[in-house]
Amino acid sequence: MKKILVGLFILILICIGMVLFNEYILNKNKMDVPKIISGNTYNGKKLYSLYCLTCHGENGAGINKMGPSLANPQYLKSITNRQIWITTAYGRKGTRMGPSLKGLSGARQLKKEDITDIVSYIRSLQSINKK
Numbered sequence: 001m002k003k004i005l006v007g008l009f010i011l012i013l014i015c016i017g018m019v020l021f022n023e024y025i026l027n028k029n030k031m032d033v034p035k036i037i038s039g040n041t042y043n044g045k046k047l048y049s050l051y052c053l054t055c056h057g058e059n060g061a062g063i064n065k066m067g068p069s070l071a072n073p074q075y076l077k078s079i080t081n082r083q084i085w086i087t088t089a090y091g092r093k094g095t096r097m098g099p100s101l102k103g104l105s106g107a108r109q110l111k112k113e114d115i116t117d118i119v120s121y122i123r124s125l126q127s128i129n130k131k
């Protein structure tokens, strides 16, 4: 009986350890992403023209050898606002797509709200292209 109790106790300790470790890993890689990504598309378009157009083209059409199309309906269907937000904010390591979030090492130092506005603008390209 004692052996079973000790065994159970060790099992519980292992479980707690695993939960804590998981939390630790999650926190270490934590990205600060807003829960709701819904912003001002007008401001987003303005910021897009300033910061993204040189590589991603007019209305997100993409520019050969510079940046991929963002307005592609297939692309927009397959990606969530959260994923666009993360790529915009944190960039893609090893590519010309640098980070945009304020405080990171990129050339753009955008506020979180500004990134949300840009993502909303990119999302709005979906309906523009359907017309």
Ligand code: HEC
Pocket: 048, 051, 052, 053, 054, 055, 056, 066, 067, 068, 070, 075, 084, 087, 088, 092, 095, 096, 097, 098, 100, 108, 118
């Ligand atoms: C210096 C050129 C450059 C600028 C400026 C730039 N990008 Fe990019 N962007 C790229 C490249 C190159 C890629 C492709 C990266 C890769 O190979 O995965 C990319 C990828 C992306 C992707 C992912 C596309 C996909 O197919 O998954 C998003 C979203 C994006 N950029 C948004 C933006 C936004 C928003 C801005 C402005 C705030 C911006 N980018 C500014 C070059 C740029």
